[in-house]
Structure formats: structure tokens, C-alpha cells
Amino acid sequence: MNPPSGIRLTAVSRSFSGRGAAVQALDAVSLDCPAGSFTALIGPSGCGKSTLLRIALGLDKPDGGEIAIGGLAPTEAARAGITGVAFQDAALMPWRTVADNIALPLDVLGRPRRANAAKIAELIGLVGLAGFENALPGELSGGMRQRVAIARSLVTDPKVLFLDEPFGALDQILRRQMNIELQRIWMESGTTTLLVTHGIDEAVFLADRVVVMQSRPGRIGRIVDIPLPRPRHPDIFTAAEFHRLEDEIAGALDGH
Numbered sequence: 001m002n003p004p005s006g007i008r009l010t011a012v013s014r015s016f017s018g019r020g021a022a023v024q025a026l027d028a029v030s031l032d033c034p035a036g037s038f039t040a041l042i043g044p045s046g047c048g049k050s051t052l053l054r055i056a057l058g059l060d061k062p063d064g065g066e067i068a069i070g071g072l073a074p075t076e077a078a079r080a081g082i083t084g085v086a087f088q089d090a091a092l093m094p095w096r097t098v099a100d101n102i103a104l105p106l107d108v109l110g111r112p113r114r115a116n117a118a119k120i121a122e123l124i125g126l127v128g129l130a131g132f133e134n135a136l137p138g139e140l141s142g143g144m145r146q147r148v149a150i151a152r153s154l155v156t157d158p159k160v161l162f163l164d165e166p167f168g169a170l171d172q173i174l175r176r177q178m179n180i181e182l183q184r185i186w187m188e189s190g191t192t193t194l195l196v197t198h199g200i201d202e203a204v205f206l207a208d209r210v211v212v213m214q215s216r217p218g219r220i221g222r223i224v225d226i227p228l229p230r231p232r233h234p235d236i237f238t239a240a241e242f243h244r245l246e247d248e249i250a251g252a253l254d255g256h
């Protein structure tokens with residue numbers, strides 16, 4: 001049997017006590033993302049999305065509950081290269097070429113670059129950047145930079161991928177193109193993916209399920225299954241069923 005490669009949160013809580021009253025950023029959040037699934041996380045500002053992500057990446061610790069990434073504690077999973085992550089800001093190193101930026105997690109984990117040359121070339125092809133291997137970030141468009149960030153997040157062959165609004169800064173047309181690309185990459189890589197987004201349309205287009213969070217305290221309000229067949233084509237954005245699912249999520253965000 002393959003090792004488990006999903007995400008499992010069991011009653012995860014995290015509160016912050018600042019100068020004012022304590023804030024319950026996460027209140028007993030339980031979520032199971034099966035291996036290979038695509039989950040979108042959506043919710044109002046301050047509902048605990050970043051806190052959840054930071055805990056999943058091993059950058060913060062919960063006050064209570066448990067979290068397992070591919071069956072491991074978050075810090076172990078990160079150290080083993082099981083976790084990949086891409087943020088809204090592509091955060092590329094401006095002096096490193098596309099190939100060198102993609103290779104960065106290998107350098108951090110002390111893995112030999114030469115042994116992974118074929119992997120880097122494959123990823124460059126996967127994100128549609130063949131021919132730009134030696135370009136510097138300053139020579140790329142915003143969408144191309146985000147594609148480099150996604151390739152970089154996949155270079156360790158992660159079992160679990162966290163995407164924090166990776167297309168939030170892009171315009172609507174480019175965002176849709178990137179959504180189509182991301183669906184293809186996910187279908188080819190089979191990586192368990194958790195996408196944090198503010199876009200209802202993006203969530204419905206990409207996800208198997210949309211987790212709608214509520215704030216103060218940060219909780220899961222509703223989980224909406226997205227039973228649309230794959231691969232999903234751009235014309236699905238105008239389908240009646242697509243709009244019905246968007247409305248259901250919008251309603252859940254409003255607390256209905």
C-alpha cells in the first residue's frame with residue numbers, strides 16, 4: 001500500500017492573545033483531504049485561512065488538536081520535501097534564472113541539482129515555459145512568474161501542495177488561463193492540493209470540494225461538493241450548474 005498522502009486536521013485550535021481580547025483564529029477545525037484530492041478553502045478576511053496554512057507548513061503550532069501531512073507532523077513533512085507551497089507573491093529570486101529559481105527547494109533540502117536536471121526540465125515543460133529556462137524573473141510577465149512559482153513548488157515531488165491565492169494578483173483573463181493550466185498540472189501530477197482563494201469561480205472550477213470558513217471563531221461553516229466532470233473546460237464558467245454551485249457557496253459565505 002502507498003503511504004498516505006492526504007491532509008488530516010483533527011480538532012485543530014489556535015488562539016492569539018494580543019493587547020485586546022483573545023482571538024480564536026481556529027476553533028476545533030477538522031478536515032480530511034484524501035490523497036490526490038483538490039480542496040479549495042474560502043472564507044472572509046480573518047477566518048483563519050493563513051493560520052491554518054502556517055500550521056500545515058510547520059511554521060506555527062496549534063494550541064490543541066492534531067495535523068498530519070502525508071501521515072507526518074508538518075515540520076517532518078516539510079523537511080522530507082513532502083510539502084510544496086506557492087504564495088500569492090511568486091517571491092522569485094531576481095538574480096536567479098527560471099531554472100535556478102525552480103531548483104531552489106532542492107538546494108534548501110541539500111539535494112543534488114544534477115540528479116534532478118531532468119525533473120527541472122520536465123517541470124518547465126509542464127508549466128509551459130520551455131525556452132525560458134535561462135530568463136530572469138524581471139524578463140517574465142506576472143503569469144509566467146506564477147508558473148515558475150508553481151513549478152518550484154512541485155520540484156521536490158511533493159505529495160501535498162498548498163497554494164495560497166497563487167493567482168490573486170493577476171487579472172481575470174490571465175487568472176482563468178492559469179486555472180485551466182493548474183487543473184492540467186494537478187491532473188498530471190496527482191498531488192493532493194489545498195488552494196486558499198477569495199475567488200468563488202476559481203474554487204468551483206478547480207476543486208472537488210469547497211470548504212467555506214466562518215470567522216470569529218474560525219470554523220468550517222459548510223463543505224460544498226463540486227461534482228462537475230473533469231477535465232473542466234472554460235465554457236463551464238457559464239453553465240447553469242456552475243452558477244448554482246457559486247450561489248450555494250456565496251450563500252454559505254453569508255451564513256445561510
Ligand SMILES: Nc1ncnc2c1ncn2[C@@H]1O[C@H](COP(=O)(O)OP(=O)(O)OP(=O)(O)O)[C@@H](O)[C@H]1O
Nearest residue numbers: 016017018023025044045046047048049050051052
Ligand atoms: N500572529 C498573530 N497575532 C495575533 N493575532 C493574529 C496573529 N495571526 C493571526 N491573528 C488573528 O487571527 C485571526 C485569523 O487570521 P488569519 O490571518 O489566519 O486570517 P485569514 O483568513 O488568512 O485572513 P485574510 O483573508 O485577510 O488573509 C485574525 O483575527 C487575526 O487578527
